[in-house]
Amino acid sequence: MGYIDYSLEPRSDIAFIDMKSFYASVECVARGLNPLTTSLCVMSRTDTSKGLILASSPTFKAVFGKSNVGRAYDLPFDVVTRKFNPQKARQEGIPITREYVEFIEKWAQRTFIVPPRMDEYIAQNMRIQKIFQDFASPSDILPYSIDEAFIDLTGSLNYFIPEKQLSRRQKLDLVSDQIQYKIWKETGVYATVGMSNANPLLAKLALDNEAKKTRTMRANWSYEDVETKVWALPNLTDFWGIGHRTAKRLNRLGISTVKELANANPDRLKEEFGVVGVQLWFHANGVDESNVHEVYKPKSSGLGNAQILPRDYTNQAEIELVLKEMAEQVAVRLRKKGKKTSRVSIYVGYSKIDRQQSIQAQTTLDPTASTRILAETVVQLFRSKYKGGAVRRIGVRYSRFVEDSVTVLSLFDDLDALDKEEDLQETIDGIREKFGFTSLQRANILTSGSRVKARSLLTGGHASGAAGGLDGLK
Structure with missing residues (x-):
């Protein structure tokens, strides 16, 4: 190696724990089924080919070759009739034999397709968090998502495994095994563990690249494993x-492997990359000085919301209505953080029946948190790019934040009007904070194109692509 003296680098005993196919596993356990051998998927709409696959069991993925996020129409069978869908096989160049059709239809018939229950997934997550606290203090636990968490076991290993003849690597493996067993015993969910006697980065790499393939569903990557x-x-x-x-940027520099x-x-x-390039170099050498107790906060952040529409939107007025609703929702979150934005971005994706390139546009503006200005900006960006077509996915994002005390004025601004607008905005935000986002809305939320009422009933989660960020709606 030569570049890094690992004896000078910090060492922690880290377990990065991932609940295997968490949402699908919870649904299997609720039905008394084995999460590892049952074919099951969680789908936003179970009675139509337009449903979104939010999660799936390992067997479902292996049989149908599909990852978590996808559409029902991408499956090789019809979700309603459970009959073979030849169109998908032809698109993927799969030879259609009698044996293949029988195989797909056999598994389609025994596959469970269930609706999401985010409240139940959150409840199970809370049970698992309590199990973590049997092995480490809350300050040693860093939730990474609803089904993943880092646990710093540096101070716990000798307590649970006091045998002096065992190495810390062996002790970390034994404690991780105990955590896996207790999660399975109390919830029925299987857990995969990436371990490291070095740092969180190597634990994450161990999970992603080895632990998921091992019999024990555990793997350890530490400094001695870097090369x-x-x-x-x-x-x-x-x-x-x-x-x-x-x-691709690394390839242009002649770098095509992690070793290079x-x-x-x-x-x-x-x-080429600024300070991020130096960070990439350190990471490739296994060095990561972050820790579970100090959560990383990026210097440049943004707030956004994305959603998949329940049907194809072809009416421009309806699309703009949803864009305005999203612009307002993210504006509420922006004001809660005491920030103003100086960059607005939008994303518009077309339906599969409309083979157009998606719209991506952004603009800079004077720092603002005004719903009116942000909604107008979002609509202007959309109108500058949209030439017609069926829309199915929409995203709005604000970035380049400044403190809300920063105000840019011109000689043409009506200061009284601006003050009144801010006062009104503050009053509306206060009412919604107390009684809910839908307690005070414009009449157009009653139209068929509006998404505010439907989305206010959703419970958010990291796999819930249909829900997007719901902070402003709750």
């Missing part, structure tokens, strides 16, 4: 934090 395991990852995108876009990234010149990486 043999981290550098051996086959693709740059297998590494946490490197997406396809970053991988680890042995690259960090100064050259900084020229």
Whole structure:
């Protein structure tokens, strides 16, 4: 290796725990079924081919070759009749034999397709969080999502495994095994564990790249494993934090593997990526100085909301209504944080029947948290790009924040009108905070195109693509 003296790097005993196919597992257990051998998927609408697959069991994924997020019409069978769908097989170039059709229809008949129950998933998550606290203090536990968490077991290993002849690596494995067993015993859910006697990054890499494939569903990656395991990852995108876009930029620098990234010149990486390039270099060498107790807060953040519409929207007025509703919802969240935004972005995705390239647009403006200004800006961005077509996905995002005390005025601004608008906004926010977002709304939420009332009834979750961010609606 040569570059890093690991004896100078901090060491923690970390378990990164992931509930295997959490939503689908909860539904299997509720029906007395084995989560690992049952074919089950959680779908937003179970009576139509337009439903969104929110989660699926390992067997469902293996049989039908589908990941969690997808549409019912992408399946090789009709979700209502459970009959074979030849169109998907042809699109994917799969030979349609009698044996293949019988195989798909057999599994389709025994597959459970169930609606989501976010309240139940949250309740099970709370039970699992309490199990974590049997092994570590709350300050040593960092929830990563509804079905994942980091646990710093540095102070617990010797308590649970006092045998002095065992190494900390062996003790971490034994305690992680106890955590897995207790979760399964009390909830029926199987857990996968990435472990590291070094840092959270290596624990996450161990989970993503090895633990999910082992018999015990555990794996340990520590400093001594960097060269043999981290550098051996086959693709740059297998590494946490490197997406396809970053991988392409690295490829242009002649870097195509994690090992090449680890042995690259960090100064050259900084020229291309800024400080992120140096961070990538350290990460590729297994160095991560973050810890469970100090949550990382990005310097540049944004607030956004995205949703998948329940049907194809072809009426421009209806699309603009939903965009305005989303602009207002995110504006409420913005004001709660005491911020103003100076950049507005939108995303509009078309229906599968309308083969158009999605719309992505953004603009800068004077810092504001005004619902009126933000809604107008969002609609203007949309009108500047939209040329007609059936829309199915919409997103609105604000970024480049400043404190709400910052105000940019011109000689043409009516200060009294601005003060009145802010007072009115504050009053509306206060009423909604006390009685709910839908307690004070314009009459157009009663129209068929509005999504406010329907979305206010949803419970958010990281796999609930139909719900998006619901903070402003609750």
